[in-house]
Amino acid sequence: MEKEIIDMKIDIYEENQKLGEKIRAELSKRKILSVNILGSAGAGKTSTLVRLIERIKGIPVTVIEGDLETDIDTRKLQSLGIDAYQINTNGICHLDSPMIEAILRKKDIPDGAILFVENIGNLVCPADFDIGEHVRIVISSVPEGSDKPYKYPVIFQHTSAVVLNKSDLAPYIDFDMPYFVEGVNVMCPGAPLFEVSAKNDTGFDALAEWIIAERKKILQI
């Protein structure tokens, strides 16, 4: 049975990957930059998104919120006037391409927009699933500790950028910054690292600039 399970897994990954590539091609054609936001439960994915979107002016923004069961974050975003759609996975630990495809067929995302997809809070499973994104951002946070790049290598190895949130808590926590930075550099060499505090609204200008630069690449395709 072991062999059968492995084959089945490969099938699932391959099918997901193929559809991811199809989605990415469609979004590129429509000049929509797709950003897959990953991070642990409570890393501050939604609050980072809010701070980031505040800085993106004159570009339409759509958010897809992935959650196991609730729509707490989607309602938070909608209350701020952000165009947000909910995916509830009913317990599944990651988003996949068919879920994104379903939203693209149902919802009207404007050409030229930036599409942010907030994945399920989980540093393991979402790493393995392409959802048709152009870039990935892993959000880590100071209270999670400085060893995360080493302990969750796959998700860090496949990211385009790293955000370290909750820098406001650094004075109260034994966080070894050089160890964290070294981990990021080892796992994803060349990926930019943005130190932010969603609470104090600091550090987001550079992150927004990076996103805008990534969008320019899509516009030029």
Add this chain to the structure above:
Amino acid sequence: MEKEIIDMKIDIYEENQKLGEKIRAELSKRKILSVNILGSAGAGKTSTLVRLIERIKGIPVTVIEGDLETDIDTRKLQSLGIDAYQINTNGICHLDSPMIEAILRKKDIPDGAILFVENIGNLVCPADFDIGEHVRIVISSVPEGSDKPYKYPVIFQHTSAVVLNKSDLAPYIDFDMPYFVEGVNVMCPGAPLFEVSAKNDTGFDALAEWIIAERKKILQI
């Protein structure tokens, strides 16, 4: 193929569950209390374990550490003189019964011991896998935010107790304690909630007493 995958999943869960029950029966017979420690990445599972074990005197303690790839936590525990064994899942997002069975066959855990198993840092997948434990503890932490019981309901619904760690950070974080407590009461009514700070070493006496009381139940089987 969808139907085939679902059947396969049910097989995996059922086989895991059966072996979990076998392990639990064996451990009960040997008067070993097995404690499954669950929580998100960076919730403070290892540091909670260290504080807890310091308070368990005169009872042999063994720890099984689950990690994707590293042995950082096992080395930390061993450096404190704690009997600890490593399971590396090579990217798998949860521990399962066969992994625990393999350790039980290889390692000599004394009869009458307390066996702590630190699961993979993940609030989703480990909830679905029995590992032959008698009790489960979910460790949440103040910086993760007060909405975790609502957003990760399955893991909270199947726990015996909840630990809220990093209470020392409460003055610096907008944490809605009544909302969290209500979430715990709704998801796992009757499960005790222990507020602790691994950093300041506070709140662990009550948690240790609860563990000792759970062990007494096993001794009386």
